[in-house]
Amino acid sequence: MADIALLTRLIEPEAKALGLDLVRVAMFGGRSDPTLQVMAERPDTRQLDISDCEALSRRISEVLDAEDPIEEAYRLEVSSPGIDRPLTRLQDFTDWAGFDARIRLAEEIDGRKQLDGRLNGVADGTIEVTLAKSGEPFVFPFTSLASAKLLLTDALIKATAPLSTEGADRIIEKEA
Template sequence: MADIAALTALIEPEVKALGFDLVRIKLFGSGDERTLQIMAERPETKQLVIEDCAALSRRLSDVMDEADPIEEAYRLEVSSPGIDRPLTRLHDFVEWGGFEARITVTEAVEGRKTFKGMLGGVDDSDGVLFTDTKAGAVVIPFALIDGAKLVLTDALISATMPLSSEGADDIETEG
């Protein structure tokens, strides 16, 4: 299995060279179904458009072919994080404060390993401030977070309006 830290060191400079921020690198699947997923975003919009994904995919394909860091065959998937995005960096928990999220941890925090509630930011010791719907206020150490993502809500949809509706008038709908 490829080393995610080594992949990050190879991929992140290429992502940054195109003006994007790296959100996540994930290698999953096995055999012919292995996928290397790269999520990136424009810092100013927190999204990518299809042309951004295509440009990044072309650039990464060339770099990955040259370096060949993954022994097994794999499919490269480049995407925007989407509305119900994963929260992978400490600053994600600050930027998306006030929105609903689900968090899983590697070790129990206050007797629980899964949480659902509102993000409240980050404290001085890199603890994620969280108000769980069942447990109330809790501080979740960032180092213990196994997975976190925003929950699709009306508030989140309103806050992440599409970058462009160009071409929307050209879409035919059935009436």
């Protein structure tokens, strides 16, 4: 399988050159259908449009073709992180404080390896969550994180509504 740290080091400058923040680089699909997934976003809108995806995809393809860090054939998928986005950077836990998330820890802490809760923020490299079931605070080091993603809620949908609908298709129904 591919070296994700190496791929990230190759891809991140290409995203930055386009004014994008890299959210995640991952390989999926195993040997039968390997896919390199790259998630990025504009820092001001937390969104990515199709022209951003095209431009980043071209830049990544050029770099990976030149460096050839993946031995087998693979598909490249470039996308926005979506509404129920992964939380991969410490800053994500600050940016999305007040929203609900599902968190998986690399190792069990206080009898927990997976938890759902409201993100409260970050302090000194630790993340604080209010547990959904008990309402109790739970604090863990960022270094213990295996994966995390926002949970789709009405509050999240409202908060992530597009900043502009300019250029969006509209259906206007007229009475006969």
